Amino acid sequence: MAIKHHYRQSIWKDAIPIWLLWMIPFLFHLLLFAIYDVTTKK
Known part of the structure; x- marks a missing residue:
């Protein structure tokens, strides 16, 4: 469970x-x- 959570965090980062x-x-481009x-x- 902890390994999975760490894996998901690294993907998110x-x-x-x-x-x-x-x-x-x-x-x-939207701003321009x-x-x-x-x-x-005007």
Whole structure:
């Protein structure tokens, strides 16, 4: 039980940077699109 819990924790810790690497460019492009949308409407 303890080994399984530790295994799941290590997977979770390894998965966080991967999701961040995928999400940062995605959020950055959303931010650029939002800024572009606001500036073109004015």
